[in-house]
Each structure stands twice: as C-alpha cells, then as structure tokens.
Amino acid sequence: MSSRPALADHLLSLSAPRAAARLMPSVVAARATQDFAVPAAHVRLVDSAATANDFTAAMERLLLRRSTVGFDAEWRPDAHGVRSEPSLLQLAEETGDVWLLDVASTPAPPLAALHSVMASDAVRVLGFGFAADFERCRFPVARRVVDLRDACASASASGTARGLAAELAQHAGLRLDKTEQCSDWQRRPLSAAQIAYAAADAACLHRLDAALDATAARDEREYRAAAADAPSATVAAGDSAAGSSADAAAAADAEATLRRVREAAARTPGATVVEVGAVPAGAVEVNALCVLLEGAAALVLAPAAERVNLRWLALVLRGRARRGQKRRRGVKLAPADGCASMFGAAPGLVPPCALLGAPVLALPSLADPPLAYASAGHPGWRLLLADPARALPLLAAAANGADAEAAAAAAPADAAPIALADAAADVAAGAPSSAGGFAWLPDPRPFAASLDDALDAQRAPPTVRLLLDAELAVLSRKLRMCGVDAAVAGEVVRTPRDGDGDGAADDGDGAPLNHKWKKKLTSLARVGVDTSRVEGDQRAAALDGRLLVTPRVRHDGLPAPYYALLADDADAQFGEVLEVLGLRAAVDAGALQPLRCGICNGAAWSTLAPAEVEGRVPRQILKSEDEFYECGKCGQLFWMGEKYERTMGELKRRDGGGPRAEYSY
Numbered sequence: 001m002s003s004r005p006a007l008a009d010h011l012l013s014l015s016a017p018r019a020a021a022r023l024m025p026s027v028v029a030a031r032a033t034q035d036f037a038v039p040a041a042h043v044r045l046v047d048s049a050a051t052a053n054d055f056t057a058a059m060e061r062l063l064l065r066r067s068t069v070g071f072d073a074e075w076r077p078d079a080h081g082v083r084s085e086p087s088l089l090q091l092a093e094e095t096g097d098v099w100l101l102d103v104a105s106t107p108a109p110p111l112a113a114l115h116s117v118m119a120s121d122a123v124r125v126l127g128f129g130f131a132a133d134f135e136r137c138r139f140p141v142a143r144r145v146v147d148l149r150d151a152c153a154s155a156s157a158s159g160t161a162r163g164l165a166a167e168l169a170q171h172a173g174l175r176l177d178k179t180e181q182c183s184d185w186q187r188r189p190l191s192a193a194q195i196a197y198a199a200a201d202a203a204c205l206h207r208l209d210a211a212l213d214a215t216a217a218r219d220e221r222e223y224r225a226a227a228a229d230a231p232s233a234t235v236a237a238g239d240s241a242a243g244s245s246a247d248a249a250a251a252a253d254a255e256a257t258l259r260r261v262r263e264a265a266a267r268t269p270g271a272t273v274v275e276v277g278a279v280p281a282g283a284v285e286v287n288a289l290c291v292l293l294e295g296a297a298a299l300v301l302a303p304a305a306e307r308v309n310l311r312w313l314a315l316v317l318r319g320r321a322r323r324g325q326k327r328r329r330g331v332k333l334a335p336a337d338g339c340a341s342m343f344g345a346a347p348g349l350v351p352p353c354a355l356l357g358a359p360v361l362a363l364p365s366l367a368d369p370p371l372a373y374a375s376a377g378h379p380g381w382r383l384l385l386a387d388p389a390r391a392l393p394l395l396a397a398a399a400n401g402a403d404a405e406a407a408a409a410a411a412p413a414d415a416a417p418i419a420l421a422d423a424a425a426d427v428a429a430g431a432p433s434s435a436g437g438f439a440w441l442p443d444p445r446p447f448a449a450s451l452d453d454a455l456d457a458q459r460a461p462p463t464v465r466l467l468l469d470a471e472l473a474v475l476s477r478k479l480r481m482c483g484v485d486a487a488v489a490g491e492v493v494r495t496p497r498d499g500d501g502d503g504a505a506d507d508g509d510g511a512p513l514n515h516k517w518k519k520k521l522t523s524l525a526r527v528g529v530d531t532s533r534v535e536g537d538q539r540a541a542a543l544d545g546r547l548l549v550t551p552r553v554r555h556d557g558l559p560a561p562y563y564a565l566l567a568d569d570a571d572a573q574f575g576e577v578l579e580v581l582g583l584r585a586a587v588d589a590g591a592l593q594p595l596r597c598g599i600c601n602g603a604a605w606s607t608l609a610p611a612e613v614e615g616r617v618p619r620q621i622l623k624s625e626d627e628f629y630e631c632g633k634c635g636q637l638f639w640m641g642e643k644y645e646r647t648m649g650e651l652k653r654r655d656g657g658g659p660r661a662e663y664s665y
Contacts, residue, residue: 007579010566014553015210016451017173019580028173036174036207038098038199045195047102052110055099059113068094068124069117070205073133074198076186086136087185089114090202098199105188120144126205128164148205151212168204171211176204214450214561250346257345257377260355260399265376267398270386279373279382286366286374286388288350290334290343293317297334297342299354300441301362301374301392308363312447315542315559317361345377352383352392353399359437360396363444396438446545451561454547458581466577467541468549470529474570479577480596485603487546490534493600493634494526526634527599549577602633613637 344355367389448454542560
C-alpha cells in the first residue's frame with residue numbers, strides 16, 4: 001500500500017484537501033508552498049508542419065469526447081501605442097498534455113483546428129480574464145467558455161478577483177511563477193523559462209477549476225451571477241412593475257398573469273391569492289427556478305432558503321434515456337428575455353405553476369411545511385398554499401387546464417412526495433402526467449458536489465457505501481469480508497430457477513437471461529457483469545450518496561466526484577481504501593457491521609444447523625462444521641473453516657490490519 005504522504009499528495013491532486021489533511025496535515029501545509037509546473041515531457045511546441053499535423057489530430061480526438069481544456073494567449077507588451085498580436089496560444093488538456101501553438105513563427109499555424117474546438121458544444125473551455133484573450137485572438141465563436149476570474153470573484157467576500165497566481169495559491173495551495181509574464185513573446189527562439197511559464201499558465205486552470213468546484217464555488221457563482229437574470233418566484237414587497245408610465249405594458253402583463261393564477265387557485269383546494277402584507281408569519285417561501293434542459297423549459301420549485309445544485313438536477317433529469325433519444329447533457333438557467341415566452345410571467349414574478357405547459361418539478365422538502373407562499377405573477381400579490389404537498393400538484397394541473405378533481409384522485413392519500421427520478425425525466429421529456437405535468441424530485445441531500453464532500457459522508461463506519469468499477473470486483477469482495485457495503489457497477493448474481501443449478505437462470509430480480517447454464521451455479525460462478533447496467537448503476541449511486549471508486553483517473557464524464565485508486569493490485573487497494581476512509585482502526589477492532597455476502601453484497605443472514613443444509617454442502621464439511629450461514633438475498637451458504645483462517649492470515653500479513661472475515665463455499 002502507498003505511504004500516507006503519497007496518499008495525501010494523491011488526494012490533493014484529486015482536489016480533496018480536507019481528506020488529505022486528515023491523513024497528513026504536514027504534507028498539505030508543505031504542498032501549499034509548492035510551485036506548479038508542467039513536466040517537460042507533457043509540453044508540445046507546435047512550430048512546424050509535422051507538429052501542426054500532430055496538433056490537428058489531437059484536436060480531432062478532443063472533439064470525439066466531452067472534454068475540458070484550459071486556454072491562454074501570450075503577446076509582446078504593447079508599446080508606443082502599437083498593439084501587439086498574439087504570439088503564442090496555449091491549450092491544456094485534462095490528460096496533462098499542453099500544446100503551445102507558435103503563431104508568430106509557424107508558416108501555417110493550424111488555427112482551424114483550434115477554432116473547431118472553441119466552437120464545439122462538446123468542449124468546455126477554461127480561461128482567466130477571457131475578454132482580453134478572445135478580443136486579441138479574434139475567435140469567430142466560442143460555445144462553452146468558463147471564465148474562472150468570475151468564479152473567483154463570486155467566491156470572494158469582496159466580490160472581486162485578484163490575479164491568477166493569487167487565486168491559485170488561495171484555492172489550490174499552489175504557487176505560480178509569473179516572472180515571464182511580460183517578457184518579449186515575439187522573440188525567437190522562446191526560452192526554456194518562457195515555455196515552462198506558458199504551459200503552466202494554461203494547465204493550472206484545471207487545478208483552479210477543480211479547487212473551486214470542490215468548495216462548491218461554481219454553484220454559488222452560477223446563482224450569484226444569474227441572480228439578476230434568473231427568473232425566480234418572488235420579489236421583495238414594495239417592488240412594482242408599474243412604477244412609471246414606461247412600465248405600463250409590463251403592468252398589464254402582470255395583471256393578466258395574476259388573473260390566470262387566480263383562476264388556477266380557484267380550482268385548487270388550499271390555494272388562495274392574498275396581498276403581500278397578508279402572508280402569515282412562518283409560511284415557507286417557494287422559489288421557482290426556470291431552467292432549460294437541452295432547450296426544453298422546466299420549472300423547479302424549492303424552498304427559497306435552499307439552493308438547487310444544477311449538477312445534481314442535470315443528473316436527475318438525465319434519468320433513463322428512452323431508446324432512440326439523445327442523452328441529456330446539462331441544465332442551465334433560462335435567460336431573462338425568454339422568461340415570459342416560456343413561463344408566462346416576467347423574471348422575478350414566475351408563479352409555481354407553469355402557465356404555458358412547461359413541466360413542474362419540486363424538491364421533496366416542499367412536502368413538509370403546512371403553509372407556503374409564492375409569486376402570484378404580480379408584485380403586489382402572493383399565492384398562499386395550505387398543505388403544499390397536496391396543493392402543488394393540483395395547482396399544476398389547474399394551471400394547465402387539467403381536471404383538478406382527477407389530479408386530486410391521483411395524488412397520494414398521505415400527501416407524501418413521489419421521489420422518482422424516472423418520473424421527473426418523463427415529465428421533462430414531455431410525457432403525459434396524471435398530475436398535470438408535475439413530479440416530485442428525489443432528495444438532493446445524499447448527492448455530493450465534491451470529492452471532499454463524498455469522502456466526508458463516508459467517515460462514519462456504518463454509513464460507508466461504495467460503488468466500484470467492475471475491474472475492482474476482487475477488491476469489492478475483500479471489503480465485503482469486513483462488512484463494507486461495496487457494490488459493483490453492473491454486477492448481477494444469477495440464480496437457477498429450478499433450484500438445482502441447471503437450465504435457465506435469472507439475475508436475482510426475476511428477469512430471465514438470454515442463455516442457459518450447463519453447469520451448477522455456485523459461488524463466484526454466479527456473478528457476472530451486465531455492461532448495459534453500468535451507467536445506470538453509476539447514476540443511481542451518485543444520487544444515493546455512494547462514493548464512486550475507480551482504478552484510475554477517468555476523463556469520460558462520470559456522473560459525480562469519484563476516488564481514483566493509486567494502487568494497482570487488490571491487496572494494496574484494500575489497504576488504501578481503509579486508510580483513505582479512516583476504517584483501519586474500526587476493521588482491526590472487528591467487523592463494521594454484520595458481515596456482507598461476498599457474492600451479492602447482501603447483509604441479511606440466517607443461521608442454519610447441519611441437518612438444514614444437508615445435500616447443499618460436501619459431506620466432509622457437515623462432519624467438521626456445526627453452524628452455517630445463508631445469505632437472505634441470494635441464498636449463498638458460507639461457514640468458517642480452514643479457508644477462513646488462511647485468508648485472514650493473508651490479509652493481516654499483506655495489509656497490516658487486524659482480524660477480517662472470509663467466506664467458504
């Protein structure tokens with residue numbers, strides 16, 4: 001297993017400083033003073049026809065996958081009123097490779113390849129103070145630009161950002177040498193110091209972006225930056241859409257919206273429209289967040305005091321894509337200028353019922369308060385909702401012209417939220433709903449926005465819950481031996497239908513498989529991986545709060561933060577997981593919880609006498625063992641024996657831990 005300092009450094013590279021500090025505070029403190037640099041082997045200078053071809057091929061590969069790149073540009077400082085053109089363009093890939101495009105000396109720089117990346121919807125482009133770079137480079141278009149200067153400004157108390165070096169030191173604990181910033185970038189050949197600086201200036205953007213994301217600064221930025229434009233449910237008392245004659249049209253629109261809300265409220269039990277000053281104390285304010293999912297509008301309802309994580313929302317609404325449908329990629333806030341046309345109300349006045357047919361999705365926390373209020377589409381009026389758990393679905397039905405009585409019959413009798421991700425995805429996709437285009441969203445609390453948050457949630461031994469890649473099946477069984485809930489993505493356990501191991505089999509859920517088994521299904525022969533289930537298992541695990549564990553750093557868009565193992569073999573990986581999750585002491589003291597089945601990860605057991613398992617185990621085992629255990633999930637038998645003792649000894653020798661548990665079959 002890797003040393004603690006090596007693990008702490010690895011966690012820092014994965015943007016998990018809190019977890020790193022738990023392992024080795026001294027390493028974290030030392031890392032805060034380390035210089036950021038790109039290894040020379042990862043820097044590619046594009047200054048010839050051959051390297052230009054290499055660059056073009058690399059950009060074509062980028063376009064085939066969803067990627068994030070860091071971009072920067074260098075030019076000679078302006079002097080005597082003469083404007084300098086960019087001399088060097090830098091593009092840093094997630095893989096660590098950095099391309100330096102020498103536009104000053106290359107006869108035919110491959111700018112078309114760079115422009116195609118900038119214009120792609122599949123590539124997210126990071127920069128710091130993008131305006132100057134883009135204006136000098138005169139890019140024709142850029143689709144998905146993220147200016148980290150804005151993110152840093154949103155994360156600061158003053159609302160302003162400092163320079164890149166200062167922000168990198170604060171958020172990522174890394175020092176960026178800016179000595180070459182104002183050097184003569186037109187001079188050729190470039191010095192080694194200039195090349196090193198240019199590469200680091202672009203590559204460090206990935207580290208800054210990851211650090212901001214780890215502290216949820218990006219989510220805060222999205223809300224703060226969009227606060228003025230994002231359509232929301234309410235406005236402060238006293239605000240008026242008719243403050244002057246110039247706002248007469250807006251006032252007329254607000255009156256028209258108010259009439260429609262009144263009509264919907266009249267058809268909704270528990271809904272009334274009251275003046276602003278008549279809202280009772282203690283009522284919970286409902287915010288209506290207007291979002292776009294692949295161009296389709298949706299209204300997301302949440303308590304005003306509760307943030308909606310857009311990454312979580314995108315994961316929920318992606319759901320199970322129907323056959324033939326393009327998988328949804330993300331959620332963004334609706335623009336203010338399109339609010340009225342998509343949601344039937346002006347920004348800041350959107351009621352909690354989409355008046356123009358957009359689906360309404362609500363957080364389950366809105367089912368708890370007995371009284372809530374929201375916008376009524378007019379600055380002087382509010383929509384009051386008694387028992388919002390029941391009223392919100394009925395209001396959605398009434399606002400869309402559906403039969404409120406039919407919606408009431410379809411509502412759950414106890415007014416509990418229907419927390420189904422698939423239902424939300426169906427509504428967002430335009431599928432019919434018995435509740436007038438309304439669905440309850442899943443509980444967002446288990447979702448971890450950063451790896452540090454995910455690791456924090458796994459610190460209490462009884463709540464450790466992991467989802468491992470299929471390549472880590474051996475590691476999963478080692479973890480299950482000591483009681484860790486370690487599921488495997490796509491794993492299925494096949495169970496014979498007739499109970500004797502012959503003939504057709506199912507996957508444990510009663511679903512028939514496409515083949516017949518010719519041999520008796522025992523032990524690990526029953527375990528397989530259905531690759532069609534992997535992505536769905538990963539999404540479900542992320543929403544459910546499981547920590548995703550992979551054997552290496554991934555760049556293929558996992559649905560949530562994940563831990564990439566540093567070790568390569570299962571024994572070392574086992575020790576690494578115990579160390580990172582702080583479980584070694586608990587495991588040494590005994591099992592974390594009732595032992596989990598090494599076959600199916602189940603945790604329910606029945607104790608059986610030898611007579612009860614006769615015919616299911618070898619006769620010699622019946623003579624030597626007096627107690628057997630049966631998994632309540634998959635029916636697998638196990639008992640303590642020589643294999644148990646042998647495996648425990650191996651684990652203790654290799655991992656330095658205390659007693660573990662093992663299975664014999």
